Amino acid sequence: MLASFTPPSRAHLLCLVIGAAGGFVFYLLHMPLPWMLGAMAFTTLAAVSGVRIALMPRVRMVFVAVLGIMLGSQFSPAILDHVAMWLVSFLWLGLYVVIATWAVRWFYVKIARYDPVTAYFAAAPGGLSEMILAGSAFGGDEARISLAHGARILVAVFALSFGYRWFGGYAPGGAPMLGTTAPLATIDIFWLALAGFAGYFVARLIRLPAHALVGPMFLSAALHLAGVTESKPPQEVVVIAQVVIGSMIGARFTGLAFGLVLRGILLAVGATALLLGLAAAFGLAVAWSAGLPFASTLLAFAPGGLAEMSLIALALGIDAAYVSSHHVVRIFMIIVAAPLVFRLLGGRRSG
Known part of the structure:
Protein backbone atom coordinates (compact mmCIF):
# COMPACT_ATOMS: atom_id res chain seq x y z
CA MET A 1 0.00 0.00 0.00
CA LEU A 2 2.80 2.40 0.90
CA ALA A 3 4.69 1.45 -2.25
CA SER A 4 1.78 2.68 -4.35
CA PHE A 5 1.53 6.01 -2.56
CA THR A 6 1.76 8.97 -4.92
CA PRO A 7 2.88 12.23 -3.30
CA PRO A 8 0.65 15.25 -3.97
CA SER A 9 1.67 17.38 -6.92
CA ARG A 10 1.79 21.18 -7.06
CA ALA A 11 -1.68 21.16 -8.66
CA HIS A 12 -3.13 19.10 -5.78
CA LEU A 13 -1.59 21.24 -3.05
CA LEU A 14 -2.52 24.47 -4.83
CA CYS A 15 -6.14 23.31 -5.10
CA LEU A 16 -6.40 22.76 -1.35
CA VAL A 17 -4.59 26.00 -0.51
CA ILE A 18 -6.89 28.03 -2.77
CA GLY A 19 -9.94 26.21 -1.42
CA ALA A 20 -8.95 26.77 2.21
CA ALA A 21 -8.24 30.46 1.52
CA GLY A 22 -11.65 30.86 -0.09
CA GLY A 23 -13.37 29.13 2.81
CA PHE A 24 -11.59 31.36 5.32
CA VAL A 25 -12.51 34.54 3.42
CA PHE A 26 -16.17 33.50 3.25
CA TYR A 27 -16.04 32.62 6.95
CA LEU A 28 -14.75 36.10 7.79
CA LEU A 29 -17.53 37.61 5.64
CA HIS A 30 -20.18 35.55 7.51
CA MET A 31 -21.36 33.92 4.31
CA PRO A 32 -23.75 30.94 4.48
CA LEU A 33 -21.95 27.56 4.47
CA PRO A 34 -18.66 29.47 4.18
CA TRP A 35 -16.08 26.69 4.01
CA MET A 36 -17.71 24.88 1.10
CA LEU A 37 -18.98 27.93 -0.81
CA GLY A 38 -15.71 29.82 -0.39
CA ALA A 39 -13.64 26.85 -1.54
CA MET A 40 -15.99 26.31 -4.48
CA ALA A 41 -15.91 29.98 -5.55
CA PHE A 42 -12.14 30.44 -5.31
CA THR A 43 -11.19 27.17 -7.02
CA THR A 44 -13.74 27.75 -9.80
CA LEU A 45 -12.30 31.20 -10.48
CA ALA A 46 -8.79 29.77 -10.44
CA ALA A 47 -9.71 26.95 -12.82
CA VAL A 48 -11.43 29.16 -15.41
CA SER A 49 -8.51 31.61 -15.17
CA GLY A 50 -6.17 28.91 -16.41
CA VAL A 51 -4.62 27.84 -13.09
CA ARG A 52 -3.85 24.12 -13.13
CA ILE A 53 -5.48 22.64 -10.06
CA ALA A 54 -6.59 19.13 -9.23
CA LEU A 55 -7.69 17.10 -6.24
CA MET A 56 -6.17 13.74 -5.32
CA PRO A 57 -8.86 11.03 -5.53
CA ARG A 58 -7.78 9.47 -2.22
CA VAL A 59 -7.99 12.77 -0.36
CA ARG A 60 -11.42 13.37 -1.84
CA MET A 61 -12.63 9.87 -0.90
CA VAL A 62 -11.45 10.18 2.72
CA PHE A 63 -13.30 13.42 3.39
CA VAL A 64 -16.39 12.44 1.43
CA ALA A 65 -16.49 9.40 3.72
CA VAL A 66 -16.25 11.75 6.73
CA LEU A 67 -19.33 13.56 5.44
CA GLY A 68 -21.06 10.19 5.04
CA ILE A 69 -20.35 9.38 8.69
CA MET A 70 -21.66 12.81 9.68
CA LEU A 71 -24.87 12.30 7.69
CA GLY A 72 -25.39 8.87 9.20
CA SER A 73 -25.19 10.41 12.67
CA GLN A 74 -28.37 12.35 11.86
CA PHE A 75 -30.42 9.12 11.84
CA SER A 76 -32.05 8.34 15.15
CA PRO A 77 -34.67 5.79 16.27
CA ALA A 78 -37.28 8.59 16.20
CA ILE A 79 -36.98 8.63 12.38
CA LEU A 80 -38.76 5.26 12.21
CA ASP A 81 -41.98 7.05 13.21
CA HIS A 82 -41.86 9.05 9.96
CA VAL A 83 -41.23 6.21 7.49
CA ALA A 84 -44.79 6.26 6.14
CA MET A 85 -44.55 9.99 5.31
CA TRP A 86 -41.18 9.42 3.66
CA LEU A 87 -42.68 6.73 1.40
CA VAL A 88 -45.26 9.23 0.10
CA SER A 89 -42.42 11.66 -0.55
CA PHE A 90 -40.41 9.01 -2.45
CA LEU A 91 -43.39 8.43 -4.78
CA TRP A 92 -43.52 12.14 -5.57
CA LEU A 93 -39.75 12.03 -6.13
CA GLY A 94 -40.11 9.40 -8.86
CA LEU A 95 -42.57 11.61 -10.75
CA TYR A 96 -40.31 14.63 -10.27
CA VAL A 97 -37.31 12.81 -11.77
CA VAL A 98 -39.29 11.93 -14.92
CA ILE A 99 -40.74 15.41 -15.46
CA ALA A 100 -37.52 17.22 -14.56
CA THR A 101 -35.42 15.13 -16.94
CA TRP A 102 -37.69 15.74 -19.91
CA ALA A 103 -38.16 19.44 -19.13
CA VAL A 104 -34.39 20.05 -18.98
CA ARG A 105 -33.80 17.84 -22.02
CA TRP A 106 -36.18 20.14 -23.94
CA PHE A 107 -34.20 23.13 -22.65
CA TYR A 108 -30.87 21.74 -23.83
CA VAL A 109 -32.24 20.72 -27.25
CA LYS A 110 -34.24 23.88 -28.00
CA ILE A 111 -32.21 26.56 -26.21
CA ALA A 112 -28.67 25.19 -26.10
CA ARG A 113 -28.97 23.35 -29.44
CA TYR A 114 -27.37 20.20 -28.03
CA ASP A 115 -27.83 16.94 -29.91
CA PRO A 116 -30.55 14.67 -28.39
CA VAL A 117 -28.09 12.24 -26.77
CA THR A 118 -26.02 14.96 -25.09
CA ALA A 119 -29.18 16.81 -24.03
CA TYR A 120 -30.73 13.71 -22.47
CA PHE A 121 -27.75 12.72 -20.34
CA ALA A 122 -26.97 16.36 -19.46
CA ALA A 123 -30.56 16.73 -18.24
CA ALA A 124 -30.81 13.64 -16.00
CA PRO A 125 -30.49 15.20 -12.51
CA GLY A 126 -28.05 12.88 -10.79
CA GLY A 127 -25.11 10.50 -11.02
CA LEU A 128 -22.54 12.81 -12.61
CA SER A 129 -19.88 10.18 -13.34
CA GLU A 130 -22.44 7.61 -14.44
CA MET A 131 -24.22 10.04 -16.78
CA ILE A 132 -20.90 11.05 -18.36
CA LEU A 133 -20.00 7.41 -18.99
CA ALA A 134 -23.45 6.43 -20.26
CA GLY A 135 -23.78 9.54 -22.42
CA SER A 136 -20.33 8.99 -23.91
CA ALA A 137 -21.17 5.33 -24.65
CA PHE A 138 -24.22 6.44 -26.63
CA GLY A 139 -22.17 9.01 -28.55
CA GLY A 140 -22.94 12.15 -26.53
CA ASP A 141 -20.52 15.02 -25.99
CA GLU A 142 -18.67 14.04 -22.80
CA ALA A 143 -17.34 17.55 -22.11
CA ARG A 144 -20.78 19.17 -22.39
CA ILE A 145 -22.43 16.52 -20.22
CA SER A 146 -19.74 16.92 -17.56
CA LEU A 147 -19.97 20.70 -17.69
CA ALA A 148 -23.78 20.64 -17.48
CA HIS A 149 -23.74 18.58 -14.28
CA GLY A 150 -20.82 20.41 -12.69
CA ALA A 151 -22.29 23.83 -13.45
CA ARG A 152 -25.75 22.73 -12.25
CA ILE A 153 -24.33 21.78 -8.86
CA LEU A 154 -22.34 25.02 -8.69
CA VAL A 155 -25.39 27.19 -9.46
CA ALA A 156 -27.75 25.19 -7.25
CA VAL A 157 -25.47 25.33 -4.19
CA PHE A 158 -25.03 29.09 -4.42
CA ALA A 159 -28.71 29.77 -5.18
CA LEU A 160 -30.02 27.61 -2.35
CA SER A 161 -27.45 28.69 0.25
CA PHE A 162 -28.21 32.36 -0.26
CA GLY A 163 -31.91 31.75 -0.94
CA TYR A 164 -32.44 30.06 2.42
CA ARG A 165 -30.55 32.88 4.11
CA TRP A 166 -32.34 35.77 2.35
CA PHE A 167 -35.85 34.36 2.08
CA GLY A 168 -35.98 31.60 4.67
CA GLY A 169 -34.44 33.43 7.59
CA TYR A 170 -31.67 30.86 8.09
CA ALA A 171 -28.88 33.06 9.45
CA PRO A 172 -25.41 31.49 9.77
CA GLY A 173 -25.16 32.58 13.40
CA GLY A 174 -28.26 30.61 14.30
CA ALA A 175 -27.25 27.43 12.51
CA PRO A 176 -25.94 24.44 14.45
CA MET A 177 -22.24 23.65 14.37
CA LEU A 178 -21.28 20.77 12.11
CA GLY A 179 -19.52 18.03 13.99
CA THR A 180 -18.73 17.84 17.68
CA THR A 181 -16.42 20.03 19.74
CA ALA A 182 -16.36 17.60 22.69
CA PRO A 183 -13.54 15.03 22.97
CA LEU A 184 -14.54 11.63 21.60
CA ALA A 185 -14.24 8.50 23.71
CA THR A 186 -11.96 5.80 22.31
CA ILE A 187 -14.90 3.47 21.69
CA ASP A 188 -16.76 6.16 19.73
CA ILE A 189 -13.68 6.83 17.59
CA PHE A 190 -13.61 3.08 16.88
CA TRP A 191 -17.27 2.95 15.81
CA LEU A 192 -17.03 6.05 13.60
CA ALA A 193 -13.82 4.78 12.00
CA LEU A 194 -15.47 1.41 11.41
CA ALA A 195 -18.41 3.11 9.71
CA GLY A 196 -16.02 4.96 7.42
CA PHE A 197 -13.67 2.11 6.47
CA ALA A 198 -16.11 -0.80 6.37
CA GLY A 199 -18.86 1.30 4.80
CA TYR A 200 -16.54 2.51 2.06
CA PHE A 201 -15.09 -0.89 1.14
CA VAL A 202 -18.39 -2.80 1.29
CA ALA A 203 -20.16 -0.17 -0.80
CA ARG A 204 -17.30 -0.22 -3.30
CA LEU A 205 -17.37 -4.03 -3.43
CA ILE A 206 -21.09 -4.17 -4.24
CA ARG A 207 -20.75 -1.22 -6.64
CA LEU A 208 -23.08 1.24 -4.92
CA PRO A 209 -23.24 4.64 -6.63
CA ALA A 210 -21.41 7.40 -4.74
CA HIS A 211 -19.95 4.57 -2.63
CA ALA A 212 -17.47 6.80 -0.74
CA LEU A 213 -20.39 8.73 0.78
CA VAL A 214 -23.30 6.27 0.67
CA GLY A 215 -21.48 3.32 2.29
CA PRO A 216 -20.21 5.19 5.37
CA MET A 217 -23.57 6.96 5.64
CA PHE A 218 -25.55 3.69 5.66
CA LEU A 219 -23.28 2.01 8.23
CA SER A 220 -23.10 5.12 10.41
CA ALA A 221 -26.91 5.38 10.24
CA ALA A 222 -27.24 1.72 11.27
CA LEU A 223 -24.93 2.24 14.27
CA HIS A 224 -26.81 5.36 15.37
CA LEU A 225 -30.26 3.82 14.82
CA ALA A 226 -29.19 0.81 16.90
CA GLY A 227 -27.99 3.11 19.69
CA VAL A 228 -24.41 1.81 19.47
CA THR A 229 -23.07 5.36 19.40
CA GLU A 230 -24.45 8.89 19.39
CA SER A 231 -21.18 10.59 18.45
CA LYS A 232 -20.35 12.73 15.42
CA PRO A 233 -17.00 13.44 13.72
CA PRO A 234 -14.96 16.35 15.18
CA GLN A 235 -15.94 19.80 13.96
CA GLU A 236 -12.45 20.51 12.58
CA VAL A 237 -12.54 17.37 10.42
CA VAL A 238 -15.97 18.31 9.05
CA VAL A 239 -14.68 21.79 8.15
CA ILE A 240 -11.82 20.21 6.18
CA ALA A 241 -14.35 17.92 4.48
CA GLN A 242 -16.34 20.98 3.38
CA VAL A 243 -13.20 22.60 1.93
CA VAL A 244 -12.35 19.40 0.04
CA ILE A 245 -15.88 18.99 -1.36
CA GLY A 246 -16.04 22.64 -2.42
CA SER A 247 -12.59 22.43 -4.02
CA LEU A 275 -35.35 22.49 -11.98
CA LEU A 276 -35.72 24.66 -8.87
CA GLY A 277 -39.17 25.74 -10.04
CA LEU A 278 -40.19 22.09 -10.41
CA ALA A 279 -38.53 21.23 -7.08
CA ALA A 280 -40.54 23.99 -5.38
CA ALA A 281 -43.79 22.76 -6.95
CA PHE A 282 -43.15 19.16 -5.91
CA GLY A 283 -41.89 20.30 -2.52
CA LEU A 284 -45.19 22.07 -1.92
CA ALA A 285 -47.10 18.97 -3.05
CA VAL A 286 -45.17 16.77 -0.62
CA ALA A 287 -45.50 19.30 2.19
CA TRP A 288 -49.27 19.26 1.63
CA SER A 289 -49.74 15.50 1.14
CA ALA A 290 -47.28 14.20 3.73
CA GLY A 291 -47.34 17.00 6.30
CA LEU A 292 -43.61 17.68 6.04
CA PRO A 293 -41.92 21.11 6.32
CA PHE A 294 -41.46 22.85 2.96
CA ALA A 295 -37.90 23.85 3.93
CA SER A 296 -37.04 20.14 4.05
CA THR A 297 -38.99 19.01 0.98
CA LEU A 298 -37.55 21.75 -1.24
CA LEU A 299 -33.99 20.79 -0.33
CA ALA A 300 -34.80 17.09 -0.80
CA PHE A 301 -35.99 17.74 -4.38
CA ALA A 302 -33.41 20.43 -5.20
CA PRO A 303 -31.15 19.74 -8.22
CA GLY A 304 -27.82 19.70 -6.42
CA GLY A 305 -25.43 16.89 -5.53
CA LEU A 306 -25.96 14.49 -2.65
CA ALA A 307 -22.98 15.75 -0.65
CA GLU A 308 -23.69 19.42 -1.34
CA MET A 309 -27.43 19.37 -0.56
CA SER A 310 -26.82 17.30 2.56
CA LEU A 311 -24.22 19.79 3.78
CA ILE A 312 -26.68 22.65 3.28
CA ALA A 313 -29.26 20.72 5.31
CA LEU A 314 -26.74 20.11 8.09
CA ALA A 315 -25.63 23.74 8.14
CA LEU A 316 -29.20 25.06 8.28
CA GLY A 317 -30.46 22.60 10.87
CA ILE A 318 -32.90 21.06 8.37
CA ASP A 319 -33.66 17.32 8.60
CA ALA A 320 -30.46 16.03 6.97
CA ALA A 321 -31.53 12.38 7.20
CA TYR A 322 -34.65 13.12 5.16
CA VAL A 323 -32.77 15.25 2.62
CA SER A 324 -29.84 12.86 2.12
CA SER A 325 -32.14 9.83 1.83
CA HIS A 326 -34.05 11.47 -1.00
CA HIS A 327 -30.88 12.37 -2.89
CA VAL A 328 -29.60 8.80 -2.52
CA VAL A 329 -32.89 7.45 -3.91
CA ARG A 330 -32.83 10.03 -6.74
CA ILE A 331 -29.33 8.95 -7.74
CA PHE A 332 -30.37 5.28 -7.75
CA MET A 333 -33.40 6.12 -9.90
CA ILE A 334 -31.33 8.07 -12.42
CA ILE A 335 -28.45 5.59 -12.66
CA VAL A 336 -30.74 2.58 -13.09
CA ALA A 337 -33.45 4.14 -15.23
CA ALA A 338 -31.78 6.75 -17.46
CA PRO A 339 -29.83 4.40 -19.80
CA LEU A 340 -32.69 1.86 -19.79
CA VAL A 341 -35.35 4.44 -20.66
CA PHE A 342 -33.09 5.88 -23.35
CA ARG A 343 -32.90 2.46 -25.02
CA LEU A 344 -36.63 1.75 -24.61
CA LEU A 345 -37.52 5.02 -26.28
CA GLY A 346 -35.42 4.11 -29.28
CA GLY A 347 -32.37 6.16 -28.36
CA ARG A 348 -29.49 5.76 -30.80
CA ARG A 349 -25.87 6.74 -30.78
CA SER A 350 -25.27 10.33 -31.83
CA GLY A 351 -23.52 10.88 -35.11
Missing part, protein backbone atom coordinates in the same frame (compact mmCIF):
# COMPACT_ATOMS: atom_id res chain seq x y z
CA MET A 248 -13.63 19.27 -5.82
CA ILE A 249 -16.42 21.14 -7.60
CA GLY A 250 -14.14 23.95 -8.72
CA ALA A 251 -11.36 21.61 -9.85
CA ARG A 252 -13.76 19.99 -12.34
CA PHE A 253 -13.49 23.08 -14.55
CA THR A 254 -9.69 22.83 -14.91
CA GLY A 255 -8.52 22.57 -18.51
CA LEU A 256 -11.80 23.71 -20.05
CA ALA A 257 -11.83 26.77 -22.28
CA PHE A 258 -13.13 29.91 -20.55
CA GLY A 259 -15.78 30.47 -23.22
CA LEU A 260 -17.06 26.90 -22.89
CA VAL A 261 -17.26 27.18 -19.10
CA LEU A 262 -18.97 30.57 -19.23
CA ARG A 263 -21.59 29.32 -21.70
CA GLY A 264 -22.05 26.17 -19.63
CA ILE A 265 -22.65 28.17 -16.46
CA LEU A 266 -25.09 30.52 -18.21
CA LEU A 267 -27.01 27.53 -19.56
CA ALA A 268 -26.88 25.95 -16.11
CA VAL A 269 -28.53 29.06 -14.65
CA GLY A 270 -31.49 28.52 -16.98
CA ALA A 271 -31.61 24.74 -16.46
CA THR A 272 -31.26 25.08 -12.69
CA ALA A 273 -33.98 27.76 -12.53
CA LEU A 274 -36.28 25.33 -14.34
